[in-house]
């Protein structure tokens with residue numbers, strides 16, 4: 001069934017097919033019976049595939065990675081596809097249009113995508129409005145919702161912490177966890193926040209904000225860091241030390257890569273942006289493996305990058321990931337991939 005649907009979707013340009021898919025997922029989520037079907041799944045939390053992490057139960061290890069549902073348009077439809085958690089965003093304080101189109105390219109020969117979307121999103125207030133309505137409808141069962149936050153393109157890097165904390169304050173009540181996106185290649189300078197003093201200062205501000213929000217809301221929402229696959233081992237060591245020093249709740253590895261492994265001679269390789277899908281898997285596996293060694297067994301790690309089949313998911317778990325996320329695999333392999341990974 002999915003190969004047929006995929007041919008149809010791939011006959012459109014990549015961003016149009018994304019919009020059509022999101023509209024369909026919205027409808028899919030609005031159909032009756034969602035609460036009952038997710039309730040059946042929640043009842044299976046203890047059946048072997050379930051995971052407990054960051055003080056929460058996950059029905060199974062596979063979630064949706066950030067960037068597909070940037071504005072929380074179709075969380076219920078995505079839950080119905082079978083994800084145990086859905087990460088929405090990246091959302092920024094103010095709405096912004098992102099980069100001019102075209103900004104999303106398929107590389108089917110490599111089961112890959114290149115994107116330079118640039119955090120196109122409707123802003124944190126619209127996100128809060130939608131998530132509040134979603135919580136009120138209460139149809140998500142045990143599906144967890146993560147919110148991935150970033151900074152506006154025109155916010156100077158030295159005050160980036162203001163953007164992250166503004167999003168945290170506004171979205172905290174609706175989040176099962178929050179992710180700080182420091183690793184998109186499509187916001188100039190963003191990735192420099194992953195290193196040295198900039199990281200230490202930012203994490204200090206985030207932890208203060210988290211402590212204050214925990215007191216205010218009487219509930220601790222975990223905050224994770226999402227990192228790039230293009231870091232040298234020394235950079236990863238610094239990140240790991242900072243994660244531990246600031247008692248961050250976990251890490252998501254990885255975002256898209258600015259490298260073009262195996263694609264150097266492909267006509268699309270020179271398109272600016274981040275590469276995702278199959279060619280990213282070896283890089284993401286290495287980063288997750290190194291992180292696990294650096295962090296020891298207790299810090300939660302969510303593995304993402306190029307997971308296209310159950311064996312890839314198994315490999316990611318074997319390197320030390322506690323949970324998995326997919327994006328490009330869903331585009332190329334369809335919802336069958338969610339089902340396959342949910343049994344790991």
Ligand SMILES: Cc1cc2nc3c(=O)[nH]c(=O)nc-3n(C[C@H](O)[C@H](O)[C@H](O)COP(=O)(O)O)c2cc1C
Nearest residue numbers: 065066067090115254255276277305306326327328
């Ligand atoms: C079109 C597109 C948009 C993305 N947007 C975001 C984003 O807004 N925030 C983010 O943290 N990651 C974003 N990502 C990265 C994914 O969440 C994921 O980390 C990456 O694609 C690797 O996983 P995959 O190979 O399964 O796609 C985006 C990826 C794609 C393909």
